[in-house]
Amino acid sequence: MKEIRIDNIKKDIVIVAKDRSKRPIDKVVSPQDEPTLEYEEKCPFCRGNENYITKEKFKIEDKTGWLVKSVENKFPIVDNLPGEIYGLHEVMIDTYRHNGSFYDMSESEFENLFIMYKNRYTQLICDKKIEYVSIFKNFLRKSGASLAHPHSQIVSLSIVPPEIENQIDICKDYYDKNKKYLYDDIIKNEIEFGDRIINDGVYFLVIVPYATKFSGEVRIIFKEKIKFEKMNEKHIKELSKTFKKLFENLYKESGYNAFNLCVYTHPLKIECENLFNVHMDVIPRKYSFGGFELGTGMYVSSIDPGELAKKLKF
Ligand SMILES: [Zn+2]
Numbered sequence: 001m002k003e004i005r006i007d008n009i010k011k012d013i014v015i016v017a018k019d020r021s022k023r024p025i026d027k028v029v030s031p032q033d034e035p036t037l038e039y040e041e042k043c044p045f046c047r048g049n050e051n052y053i054t055k056e057k058f059k060i061e062d063k064t065g066w067l068v069k070s071v072e073n074k075f076p077i078v079d080n081l082p083g084e085i086y087g088l089h090e091v092m093i094d095t096y097r098h099n100g101s102f103y104d105m106s107e108s109e110f111e112n113l114f115i116m117y118k119n120r121y122t123q124l125i126c127d128k129k130i131e132y133v134s135i136f137k138n139f140l141r142k143s144g145a146s147l148a149h150p151h152s153q154i155v156s157l158s159i160v161p162p163e164i165e166n167q168i169d170i171c172k173d174y175y176d177k178n179k180k181y182l183y184d185d186i187i188k189n190e191i192e193f194g195d196r197i198i199n200d201g202v203y204f205l206v207i208v209p210y211a212t213k214f215s216g217e218v219r220i221i222f223k224e225k226i227k228f229e230k231m232n233e234k235h236i237k238e239l240s241k242t243f244k245k246l247f248e249n250l251y252k253e254s255g256y257n258a259f260n261l262c263v264y265t266h267p268l269k270i271e272c273e274n275l276f277n278v279h280m281d282v283i284p285r286k287y288s289f290g291g292f293e294l295g296t297g298m299y300v301s302s303i304d305p306g307e308l309a310k311k312l313k314f
Contacts, residue, residue, distance in 0.1 A: 005211030005301070008186060009219075009279070010163070011170055013298045014211040020302040034256045035099040035148060045149035047096035057090055058119050060112045068112045069093050070120050070154070077155055086129055086158040092116050094137075094150040101139065101150045102243065102259075103251040110240035117152070117263070118236070122229045124156040125268055131160045132267050140258035143285040152261070160267045167264065171275040183277035187223055195306040198246065199314050203238050206246060208305040208312070214283050215303045216254075218246065218312070222278040228265040245314040246282070253311050258285040 003016040044052035047065050059069035069092075076089035094100065095109050105113070117135055124133045137152040138145035145151075174182040190196060190207050198206040198218065205221045212219075220242065231239075250257075260283040266276055293299050 007209060007211045007213070008182070009167060009170065009209070010213075011166070012211065012213045014213070014301045015298060016211075016301050018302055018304060020300065034101075038097045038099055040098045040149070043098055043147070043149050045091075045093045045147060045151060046098050057123075058116060060115065065096065067096055067109070068116045070116055073153070078157060087156040088124060088127075089153065089155045090120060090124075092120060092152040092154060094152055098149050101256070102247040102261075103256060105244065105247075107240045107244045110243045111236055113152070114231070114236045114239055117154070118229060118231055120154045121265070124154060125229065127156065129158050130156045131269055132157045132164055133265065134161065135263040135265070137261040139260070140285075142258035142288075143260045143283075145258075160270065164264065164267050168267065168270060168272050168276060171272065175275060181274060183221065183225075187221060187277075196309045198249075198309050198312045199242060201238050201242060203235050204242055206242060208303075208309040210305060211301065212281075212283075213299045214285070215287070215301045216284045216308060218250075218282040220246075220280040220282070225274055225277055227273065228263070228278050246312065249312045249314060250282070250284075253308075254284065254286070259283055260285060 005014045005016055006012070007014065039046050039048060041049075043049060053071045053074075055072035057070045057072065059066045061067060070090045071093070073089040073091050078085050078087035078089055080086060080088060092113075094102070094113050095105060100109065121133055121135065124130065133154065133156045135152065135154050139150065140148075171182045174180075174185075178185075187205055190205060191200060196207045196210065198208065200206075201223075203223055205223055207219050207221070209217060209219050220239075226235075250259075260281075262281045262283065264279050264281070266272060266278065289299075
């Protein structure tokens with residue numbers, strides 16, 4: 001028997017077909033090779049190759065040199081020239097280490113990363129023409145990354161992206177119908193149910209959602225209704241600890257795999273502070289979509305969220 005599930009945050013429609021994970025293709029999927037060297041001569045993002053990139057926007061340093069830095073993207077999605085869409089696009093280098101990935105970064109490396117995310121976000125939202133600032137990460141070619149050195153990206157936009165509009169509309173509808181906030185109910189219900197929880201922290205709830213577009217997505221939900229730029233030292237500390245543990249466990253479970261990280265933040269000019277909670281999705285890119293997904297707008301999930309949550313739990 002097959003089941004239909006709907007993601008309560010995005011309204012994606014998912015057909016649950018657990019036995020499809022037994023397809024023969026699964027046996028030939030192997031993780032990518034991990035880079036072993038800390039420095040790569042031709043990599044523009046490695047420490048020591050600063051001559052490749054001159055337009056630095058932010059960096060954190062210690063006595064050994066820079067640890068993380070944000071630079072203008074040489075090939076931006078948007079720019080500040082006259083046109084139909086306006087914005088800025090920076091590349092945030094996660095660590096100076098070429099072989100340093102989320103799978104092996106230390107807690108203090110994650111702290112520097114999130115301090116950089118917050119700093120760049122806070123700066124980019126100051127521009128009055130900007131409606132939304134998107135933070136994301138593509139890790140390895142299969143996820144859309146063009147360079148191997150671990151990096152994240154931040155893009156400011158003069159429009160509200162449709163996915164954010166969609167999520168805000170879902171929150172509004174929920175409130176109109178129930179006179180309660182969607183995220184309050186999600187957090188309460190997930191904690192009560194318990195099976196899909198990976199970690200229940202002071203400030204963040206980490207779950208394998210009931211239904212998601214890609215099999216095996218993990219969602220990190222801010223428990224408080226704070227805007228991304230309001231994260232303080234305590235939030236950043238817990239978030240860093242959480243990411244370190246989560247990626248350690250993801251590595252144990254499925255190795256050095258491609259993934260995307262998407263950070264969903266409040267749109268800047270729509271009043272929705274109470275309606276919406278910041279959340280982050282870690283999206284594994286083991287498989288790509290086929291014709292069924294592209295042709296129908298429905299997705300097929302082959303995992304049991306409870307079973308995966310149990311394996312990733314900390
Ligand atoms: Zn590098």
